[in-house]
Amino acid sequence: MTDYGVLGNLLLIYTVSIAVVFLFHQFRLPSIAGFLVAGALIGPHGLNLISDIATVHVLAEIGIALLLFTIGIEFSLVQLASLRRLLLIAAPIQVGGVIAIAWLGGTLAGGLPTPQAIFWGFLLSLSSTAIVLKALADGGDSDSPHGRATIGILIFQDLAVVPMILLTPILASHGEGTLAPELLSLVKSMVLVACIVAAAWYVVPILLDHIVRSRSRELFLLTIIVMCLGIAWLTSLGGLSLALGAFIAGLLISESEYSHQALAEVLPFRDSFNSLFFVSIGILMDWHVLLEYPLVVTGVLLVVLVTKFVAGAGAVLAVSVPPRSAVMTGIALAQVGEFSFILAQVGLENKLLSEPPYQIFLAVSVCSMIITPFLMQLSPHLARRVEAVQRLHHWFPGQTTAHVLEAEGRHLRIKDHVIIVGYGLNGRNLARVLGETEVPYIALDLDGDIVRREAAHGLPLYYGDATNPNVLRHVKIEDARVLVVAISDPFMARRTVQVARGLSQNIHIVVRTRYLRELEELHQLGVDDVVPEEFETSIEIFALVLRTYNMPQDFIMQKAEQVRREGYALLRRSELPELAHHLRGGTLADVEVETCRIEKDSPAVGKTIAQLALRPRIGTSIIALTRGGVTESNPSEKTNLLAGDIVVLLGTRDQIRRAMGFILANDGKD
DSSP states (O other), X not given: OOOOHHHHHHHHHHHHHHHHHHHHHHTTOOHHHHHHHHHHHHSTTTTOOOSOHHHHHHHHHHHHHHHHHHHHHHOOHHHHHHTHHIIIIIHHHHHHHHHHHHHHIIIIXXXXXXXXXXXXXXXXXXXXXXXXXXXXXXXXXXXXXXXXXXXXXXXXHHHHHHHHHXXXXXXXXXXXXXXHHHXXXXXXXXXXXXXXXXXXXXXXXXXXXXXXXXXXXXXXXXXXXXXXXXXXXXXXXXXXXXXXXXXXXXXXXXXXXXXXXXXXXXXXXXXXHHHHHHHHHHHHOOTHHHXXXXXXXXXXXHHHHHHHHHHHHHHHHTTTOOXXXXXXXXXXXXXXXXXXXXXXXHHHHTTSSOHHHHHHHHHHHHHHHHHHHHHHHHHHHHHHHHHHHHHHHTXXXXXXXXXXXXXXXXXXXXXXXXXXXXXXXXXXXXXXXXXXTTOOEEEEESOHHHHHHHHTTTOOEEEOOTTSHHXXXXXXXXXXSEEEXXXXXXXXXXXXXXHHHHHOSSSEEEEEESOGGGHHHHHHHTOSEEEEHHHHHHHHHHHHHHHHTTOOHHHHHHHHHHXXXXXXXXXXXXXXXXXXXXXXXXTTTTOEEEEEEOOTTOTTTTOBHHHHOHHHHTSOEEEEEEETTEXXXXXXXXXXXXXXXXXXXXXXXXXXXXXXXXXHHOOSOO
């Protein structure tokens, strides 16, 4: 009779995982932690519901191989080049710092042999790429200074896993005779991997070209999976891990033109199998350790968090990242990573770890993962306090004011100028237009490489933190006409507005933001104009659609300007909050709201709302009217309509369409 035990185990794992992860999602806890808890519940130390743990481990290894495969595909040489200071300076300091502290603490305080102490440093130096990247993306902080610093160090850590895995057997053999056999084995493994990579480097592009020409999606998907698992299996024959081989396979595909499609095809499989890896770790974890050694687990957890915070923050401070961003980076890197679990299993096999310390390590790792999202949410507030203390005691003065003054040390001589905060794409485009129109400007940025490169061409770009009032004073904010905040860091943008408005009540502040939901808070802080990317993207989308229908360019520009003018007029005043609430709640899902501008040649000009009679004729209601920058809700039926008025219409889509046609093109009669 066919044995369906594996299918039963998988069904049980995924069913329990769905329930636990859903519960974790309700409390905004990371899904990875949910998988770990699910594994602990059904494992031998929990309810003991899993009978074939060995098969689960095999599937979990496939999941982690696919994870490393996708990480290899996502590597970009251009991205690595832009993060070279973090990769070459900050990241080695962070990893090396944690290893050094663990070595000293383990040998001096813990009485561990040097190889074991160093191995513990390996385990604790790695952070969770999956959890941190998701938290940064959810908070819109991926492109912020601390987001870029965190991502750069995480990339280095992912690369550092490879030599750590290779060095672990050498550490285990230390003091047990000669190292010649291990070194010889390592050399053979490296030669074999080099041969595999060299062969695949030539074979993979040719094979993919032929596969793509077949125009078969199924064939392409199977080829990608075979490449991933095949190269991983071949490298495992050389004594290296399956995961390392998958990472190499991803790197081989990353520079091809098919990498994006390959990544898209593999992601569903990766997510499905990858969850098994975290569940398998939970299965191995003995939750009784938390009850047996609560003080030990708590103490080690606190030591890990503090050590990794200090190492991470100190590393990015070494490359001139501002203290505020350094604090947030240190907190983001303070947990133990998922790749540490792989390394820990290698350590178990080589007897660098015994079972009790391994269980304590698992407990500490899971706890650090669970609390990471909460720590990252609190990090802006902690960073603000650290920043205040730093200014009071003048810690790291060069980190926030360096290069703001001219090279000769004189103050800038400029007046009636524009201050641009952030020299990304938006800042560069604005600076170029201001330069062409001879409007004076000063730009600030926290990327030292960009500042040095652009300043060498004579551009007025300086290194400076706009949240520091001294920096804004140096760039003459009291004499400036406009401040443009063009950065993607929401916390830094709000802080910059607060500081700038406190220094100058007359300056006109323009802020770039991503989402409409941030408008109200920014206006309350004193922003004059907000440019939400979400709104501008919607305008660009309908413009592109109209172009495909061969609409005249001047007509498209007119419509875009009309929507932009009417939309921002309403957005600035948070118009109709009660109506918006009902719309969001779905209570008015069968009706729509639209704005319409009354032009000079409109038949509605000079008529009252009662004379226009949209409601009795068509069923559409005028629920608001904007005139001269002032919005009136529920205008009187006796209100005369004038050219330039913006009316807000409420009705079904067909009713609004007929009403707009009546206002814009009808002669005013039935």
